[in-house]
Amino acid sequence: MTSTPVTVIGLGPMGRAMVAALLRAGHPVTVWNRTPARADELVAAGATRAATPADAVAASELVVLSLTDYPAMYDILGAVPADVLAGKVLVNLSSDTPDASRDAASWAADRGARFLTGGVMVPPPAVGTPDAYVFYSGPADVLDAHAPALRVIGEPKYLGEDLGLAQLFYQAHLDVFLTALSALLHATALVTAAGVRAEDFLPDALVTLTDIPAMLGDEAKELARRLEAGEHPGTLSNARMMGATADHIVRTATASGVDTGLPDAVKSQYDRAIAAGRGDQDWTALYEVIRASS
Ligand code: NDP
Structure with a gap:
């Protein structure tokens, strides 16, 4: 079975570790980062560099965000046309408040995208190892559908439908x-x-x-x-x-x-x-x- 494509937006230490783990597991990975040079090593290792956030979102149904906070998500995705976001699954693994996660889910829903929120519970070197786990909340069917790819980052610990719970x-x-x-x-x-x-x-x-x-x-x-x-x-x-x-x-x-x-x-x-x-x-x-x- 071919591994599903994944887009990762945000290539700080955490996002880079996620991309490396996904590449090791055989997923085609598209990346975008505000500072493009941070993608260089990952591109050399097999990732595809998207020229714009819209290209990054268009490349995969599953879009993982690893950013400093939720305002960064709006800075990046705010200019992406709604028809590009429609039908996508946004998985925001960035830190912020529970309310910020709930608001982001509404923002995504307004554009026809589905949303999961999560928190990675290990440091970057442990991402993709058996020790790694990630809290998730949001629609259970969305997590179930994408669990095979998300499990590569860390074992999902599902907390419930309330988007604020994982945060x-x-x-x-x-x-x-x-x-x-x-x-x-x-x-x-x-x-x-x-x-x-x-x-x-x-x-x-x-x-x-x-x-x-x-x-x-x-x-x-x-x-x-x-x-x-x-x-x-x-x-x-x-x-x-x-x-x-x-x-x-x-x-x-x-x-x-x-x-x-x-x-x-x-x-x-x-x-x-x-x-x-x-x-x-x-x-x-x-x-x-x-x-x-x-
Ligand atoms: P960093 O803050 O080092 O990097 C996050 C990314 O966010 C960078 O790619 C940065 O882009 C981007 N970014 C921040 N603000 C903006 C903005 N306004 N517009 C566009 N891009 C922006 O974080 P980490 O990679 O260390 O962590 C990512 C998330 O994972 C955080 O929410 C953190 O809490 C969580 N986490 C981190 C752990 C760790 O030990 N590092 C452990 C567990 C969870 P650029 O490269 O251009 O600056």
Whole structure:
């Protein structure tokens, strides 16, 4: 069976990794990028360079977008005639808000195109490997029809018809990821400000990070149940004790001349939980403070 043609628009590190994986899997791939030179290596490897976004869309029924955000999609596809977009399947794997994904689906529908939104959950080097997976939401039949090609990028994890869902899951995972990365950098700044070498700290800091799944992993279902039920019994690590530590981190950072924005935010959550009378509850009581802010 001949592999289906795929168009990829957006050739940053992620888009380039997608094209490379699709070429390896034998798909004819057409590419377009605002900065044309970024396509050169891929063209040498077998991709076809489209001269314009309209040519890129015309080349395949399946059009994958890998851009910095959703406004970039309008910058690129805004000038493509509706009759070229009609009948196409746009799969936008760019980051943005859930509402931006829903709006983009309406925009596509107005032009007779169908739309899937997704979030790639691995870095570029892992695209096309067995570790890769991608959150999708939108019409299930559209994903089913194009799953063979999309699976080359990463295993699809379908979340439902609501176009905002994949983006919501992507942003929620990135919330964990980005906060953890900032915490690692902040903690490293804290120790290096005292003359400690980063190499004497970072390996153990990574162990602290990987201890979190060990600490919560077996209990994840029970933790989820307790968060939903609003149960925070306070048996092991209560909010008052954790809040005292949060304060110590802020004061250590202040004394070191290191930025306090991140630990201030964490301390503020403990302060508000304690002020709300939750000091004797588990640290998970912060969940109520965080939810109440929304
Ligand atoms: P980059 O931001 O490096 O590149 C994205 C592409 O968007 C480039 O091709 C760029 O074109 C294009 N672009 C941006 N703005 C415009 C615009 N206004 N008009 C036309 N083209 C535009 O992103 P990545 O490739 O790293 O990532 C792509 C998506 O994948 C992002 O949404 C990201 O969140 C997601 N992702 C990335 C991961 C990563 O580790 N890189 C991991 C998981 C997901 P040009 O080359 O001309 O600048």
